[in-house]
Amino acid sequence: MAFAPKPGCPMCSIVSAGNSSAPGTPNSPTNAAKQNEILWRDDNFTVYRETACPVSSKGHIIVVFNLHVPSIYTLSSSDLPLLVTLRDVSHRLLSSLQTQATPLSSPAAHPQRPLTSASRLRSTRETFRIGFITPPFRDNKIPVTDHLHAHGYVLPADLMGWWRAVGYSPMAWYDIDDLIAEIREETSNNRVRSGVNPRPIDFVPGAGARRGTADGIETTDAPLGVIDTDVEQGEANPTSPMLLPPTPTTVRGPGSTPTTPTADSAIPHLRV
Numbered sequence: 001m002a003f004a005p006k007p008g009c010p011m012c013s014i015v016s017a018g019n020s021s022a023p024g025t026p027n028s029p030t031n032a033a034k035q036n037e038i039l040w041r042d043d044n045f046t047v048y049r050e051t052a053c054p055v056s057s058k059g060h061i062i063v064v065f066n067l068h069v070p071s072i073y074t075l076s077s078s079d080l081p082l083l084v085t086l087r088d089v090s091h092r093l094l095s096s097l098q099t100q101a102t103p104l105s106s107p108a109a110h111p112q113r114p115l116t117s118a119s120r121l122r123s124t125r126e127t128f129r130i131g132f133i134t135p136p137f138r139d140n141k142i143p144v145t146d147h148l149h150a151h152g153y154v155l156p157a158d159l160m161g162w163w164r165a166v167g168y169s170p171m172a173w174y175d176i177d178d179l180i181a182e183i184r185e186e187t188s189n190n191r192v193r194s195g196v197n198p199r200p201i202d203f204v205p206g207a208g209a210r211r212g213t214a215d216g217i218e219t220t221d222a223p224l225g226v227i228d229t230d231v232e233q234g235e236a237n238p239t240s241p242m243l244l245p246p247t248p249t250t251v252r253g254p255g256s257t258p259t260t261p262t263a264d265s266a267i268p269h270l271r272v
């Protein structure tokens with residue numbers, strides 16, 4: 001396997017811990033001392049909430065690639081759908097954390113709603129920051145530089161000291177929207193700026209995923225993730241399964257009350 005788990009890597013151990021427990025598993029008291037609150041797990045990512053040293057009191061999440069991928073320079077254009085998924089999952093999880101922090105706020109009350117409205121996308125970009133810290137810079141409280149992971153947090157970063165802020169400064173920070181836009185710009189030969197105002201291309205996860213030479217030879221690399229990147233399909237359905245969290249199976253027998261999945265059940269919170 002190209003990116004096999006590395007012994008001693010803290011991120012690899014978080015991924016394997018997330019794999020060994022089922023979603024919704026109650027806290028094991030023996031693990032209570034040193035635990036990470038796993039918010040999300042799928043074939044590509046394991047997301048946990050940074051509870052020991054968050055940069056924001058409203059929420060700080062770490063999106064860990066399940067593979068021991070060394071850096072963003074390992075990514076190619078065929079990984080664009082993976083990056084779009086990372087961004088959407090992070091938005092949804094940060095929205096749910098924000099809702100927990102301020103229960104009466106309504107804009108994030110429906111984290112299950114697909115990101116289809118431009119105004120919603122714009123508002124989340126003003127509320128959250130999602131991106132990568134590029135080596136040799138690092139978050140000095142989470143000093144992992146050789147296992148690719150994204151940081152996401154709710155603004156303002158009220159718990160970030162000045163020294164730690166270096167890793168989150170423009171010098172070191174690679175915003176996920178900028179990364180997506182730059183890869184698209186390189187492959188699609190379009191000027192695709194990122195910014196506060198989303199463009200139609202932002203709603204097409206596979207845009208720019210294929211690359212090739214002017215004489216029609218395709219040079220697309222194999223993707224890292226396990227997402228079905230059938231780029232011939234064109235625009236992805238916003239309600240496609242890859243954008244939705246694993247929902248617990250709902251059993252509806254005669255006489256039983258149909259259960260409505262709530263945000264809590266759809267985004268399993270478990271501790272490992």
Ligand SMILES: [Zn+2]
Pocket residue numbers: 005006009010011012013067068069146147
């Ligand atoms: Zn690792």
Ligand SMILES: [Zn+2]
Pocket residue numbers: 133138139142144149151
């Ligand atoms: Zn980091």
